Amino acid sequence: MSAFLTVDNVSRLFGPNLSTGEKIAAKLGAKVETRSVRAVSDVTLSVHKGETLGLVGESGCGKSTLGRVIAGILPPTSGTVAIDGAPVMENGSKITTRVQTVFQDPFASLDPRMKVGDTVAEGPIAHGLTNKSEAGRYVSKWFERVGLDPVWVDRYPHQFSGGQRQRIAIARALAMQPDVLICDEPVASLDVSIQAQIINLFLELTRDLKLTSVFISHDLSVVQHVSDRVAVMYLGRIVELGPVAQVFGTPAHPYTAALFGSVPKLVLDAEELVYFDTIEGEVPSPLAPPTGCYFHPRCPLSSEICSVTQPLIQPVSDLRAVACHHFKSQLADNVSH
Amino acid sequence: MTDPVLSVENLSTHFFTRAGVVKAVDGVSFDLAKGEIMGLVGESGSGKTVTGFSLLGLVDAPGRIVAGSIKLNGTELTTLSEKALRARRGREISMIFQDPIATLNPMLTIGQQMRLAIDAHERLSARAAEARAADLLTQVGIPSASARLRAYPHEFSGGMRQRVAIAIALLHHPAVIVADEPTTALDVSIQAQILFQMRDLARETGTALIWISHDLAVVSSLASKLAVMYAGRIVEQGPTAKLLRDPRHPYTAGLIGSLPATAKPGVPLTQIPGTTPSLLSLPRGCPFAPRCDRSTKRCGTDPEMTLQDGRGWRCFHPVGQDTEVPA
Amino acid sequence: MSAESTPLRRFWAEYRENKIAVVALVVVVALILLALFASVVSPQNPYDLANLSLMDSRRPPGFVGSGGYTHILGTDPQGRDLLSAIFYGLRISIQIGLAAGLVSLTIGTALGITAAYVGGRIEALIMRLVDLQLSFPAILLALVIVALLGQGKTQLIGALVAAQYAYFARTAYGAAKAERGKDYIEAALATPLSGRLVVLRHLLPNCTPPLIVVATVQIANSISLEATLSFLGLGLPVTEPSLGMLIANGFPYMMSGRYWISVYPGVALIILIVAINIVGDQVRDQFNPRLRK
Secondary structure, three states, rough: OOOEEEEEEEEEEEOOOOOOHHHHHHOOOOOOOOOOEEHHHHEEEEOOOOOOEEEEOOOOOOOOHHHHHHOOOOOOOOOEEEEEOOOOEOOOEEEEOOOOEEEOOOOOOOOEEEEEHHHHHHHHHHHOOOOOOOOOHHHHHHHHHHHOHHHHOOHHHHOOHHHHHHHHHHHHHHHHOEEEEEEEEOOOOOOOOHHHHHHHHHHHHHHHHOOOEEEEOOOOOHHHHHOOOOEEOOOOOOEEEEEEHHHHHHHOOOOHHHHHHHOOOOOOOOOOOOOOOOOOOOOOOOOOOOOOOOHHHHHOOOOHHHOOOOOOOOOOOOOEHHHHHHHHHHHHHHHHH | OOOOOOOEEEEEEEEEEEEEEEEEEEEEEEEOOOOEEEEEEEEOOOOOHHHHHHHHHHOOOOOOEEEEEEEEEEEEOOOOHHHHHHHHHHEEEEEEEOOOOHHHHOOHHHHHHHHHHHHOOOOOOOOHHHHHHHHHHHOOOOOHHHHHOOOOOHHHHHHHHHHHHHHHHHHOOOEEEEEOOOOOOOOOHHHHHHHHHHHHHHHHOOEEEEHHHHHHHHHHHOOOOEEEEEEEEEEEEEHHHHHHOOHHHHHHHHHHHHHHHHOOOOOOOOOOOOOOOOOOOOOOOOOOHHOOOOOHHHHHHHOOOOOEEEEOOOOOOOOOOOOOOOO | OOOOOHHHHHHHHOOOOOOOHHHHHHHHHHHHHHHHHHHOOOOOOOOOOOHHHHHHEEEHHHHHOOOOOEEEOOOOOOOOEEEHHHHHHHHHHHHHHHEEEHHHHHHHHHHHHHHHOHHHHHHHHHHHHHHHHOOHHHHHHHHHHHHHHHOOOOHHHHOOOHHHHHHHHHHHHHHHHHOOOOOHHHHOOOOOOOOOHHHHHHHHHHHHHHHHHHHHHHHHHHHHHHHHHOOOOOOOOOOOHHHHHHHHHHHHHHOOOHHHHHHHHEEEEHHHHHHHHHHHHHHHHHHHHHHHO
16 A cells, blocks of 8 residues: 655754844844744654554654644645645645644633634635535535535534534535545543544544544544554654554554553553553653653653664564563563563 | 431422522432442433532532432531531542542642641641641552642642542541542543542542432443433432343433444444433423333423332333233 | 625624614714704804804803804803714714824824735835834824814824834735735636735735724724813814813813713714724624634
8 A cells, every 4th residue: 555645854943032133133143042832843754545544642742843833734844744745834835725624622722703604615615616606515415424414514613523623624524525634632622422422423424435534642542542543752763653553552652652651541451440650750841851762751761772773663563663672571561461 | 227327308409590590419319328329320411510529519609409308417507507507518528520620729839739638627737738738649649749749739630639639528528429420521541440449439538429420331331320310310320330231210221222332333322212301391201211112101390210130211101021011 | 505694784784683783883974964964963063253242152052052052061161062072072083083093094094004015115114204203102102293284184194103003014014914815816816816816806806804804993093082182282273172172171161060062072072082993892702703714
């Protein structure tokens, strides 16, 4: 399978946020402390056509930023994103409609002053997928596809529930007939039973429409359920990548192992109902990441090399890759559990 | 069982709004023993948060407790004056809120806030108050406690702030702590730390804990018994493991089935059709009936709580029991 | 899910609950109507110099003049029926207040939204200018401009606009900046949609609530500012007296017992401004709790 969506050495910096005074001082030659945040560092990924790649990590790991870069919302500071060879952005602007996004907050991602039907129709009309006279039928079709009654196209967002709003957001994204769908925490703000509905909808649509998607979530069980492969991020870098079952079952990176271990999991058919463990310490500030491997201060396997050299991502097998000096020990540890 | 430290019977809290009466909590009953951890589980609109607020007497207009009794250490709370309630709030029963940023005053140092919390119920010298505050901060796992007393909330991370909130809740060794989704806003790994902490603290101090959450896994890691709420009432309650492995109420079963963790990857999850009913216009009879695939005509009457072997459920057609089930 | 209810209908349902605000709105509408139909309602046309007789000047309320009708509120030093003069004066005050308010709204909003959307140097330039402007008291600025441009309706409106556009610019800037960061704007841009489309169809409509509030307050301000300028003799020519001018005319007579010449126009002015402010307050309060979400 060849790569359909390619992310090539993408980095994204934020800042430095200099005030006007500091800018003038810098021009005059004074040394001004630059505060940049490397939200995403040297990320290379590829997603195959029809595949769902899960992107996991805690807050501040850069997964949302990476998602926005892939979606063409934020230009990368360096590196490129391409769909089927064609670049997504040029000169800081998005030049394709082949990738669309579903955002996290269904309350905030719909214009409160626009009828939902108009919101869904806006993009397709602007890009010639439909015209003003056909728009009504076009939107109704997509409403039905996502499980909404077409009668509701003239309503305003506040008249819908959270789950319904998220369906509208999905309809809006799909109405642009994209090849790639970026879902940024699409079920995080929803109730559990509604989450199930939206997850099922997602699985159904990606299968029927043969969509390639990137599913960003902090909820590991959701990612495990919907993804084919998963990438784990920590402080802007990918630490591990591979098929879901393998990465979750036998993690190659100590952070992955610790992360998965620290989430309370309901295991109904085991002796112990819920299992979890803790990771020491807290995620460091992205303004001042540790030297060498970012995870080394919290890592049970860290050694001297870890504090000096940043591990590069290297293949573990045909399908898996990991960025760790001691991944072999980690894999061995897994077996002994 | 010795006398429960908290005994709630038929609690009802209604909101009298412009649009009508919202029966946020409608006939909730449960007991809590000393040192026991109970999970109050439900989705949004289930009434779990309002229940928590009712216990502390923090329900604001247009809502108020309209019926029922809340007995804390034998004292009836619903008939107390605001002044008497305030004397107990923080001392015998306290609350931890979801958002640590909102709980702490950004203009005061941690030490000052803890001092205020102490002063509300006790007369202590400055030195004694500081010592108690530092002691509690250490107990909740904050290093260099005495120094940290002089720090401001913004100098702490989210997880640390929540620990401070927990410390404040524990200042007067209350009999009961009500925790409203305390780890929802925190990172996964921090959540794990807080969970461990709470479990140990409850055990050490003998404080009973009501953990309100929508996350079954989180709650189940701590609580020895669960109460599942739907549309303002408890639809099922019982020991955690039994309830999760062998649920009786169809809603509980549906909720467990909706969790990706309990399903096979890629397979559609069990979906509870429809949405939670509007509390302004609840259907007659069992509120879950419209969404339930086991409902019959009998469900047009409101089911009472069936009690059996320390478990309870409000259903005429419970799962796993030999009752009439529609084909 | 609620059945009907456009944002406007919801707004009005809530507005109706504040009885005082409803009364104020009725008063404003009544005054506007009076002003619009001043020529019909007034017993006398105060601009028609042929009508006036100096014999009728400074007469107390109830005086029957040479025209044959009762001057309900008395007459002014030129012999004008005060009631008619007040109606015509209201017309001028409202005209100028509305014109100045609307022009300021347009210019200020355009500048504010541009600054917020474009960012960078243009943002800095525009907002520094606005800050500079805001640090001058409005009345001072208006005085200077009138002194430079001379007297007349257009010049007056120009002076008021120059003194007030900055409030709109700042409000529009704040609102636009807040909305700019929201998901629905990002979603629209991500389609991708052109910046112009996003600003006009999404950003602008969502910035209107605070702008409406500012507009009501600023219209009242324009009216009082114009009255002040007229009072100081820098407003409109004497032949078209606005309320401020009428008050000024009566000032010398306050101490000698002929109070009505200043007081009645003053009362009319106060009622107009207070009513507009009450409506503005209610509108502001209504937009607030929703913004909190």
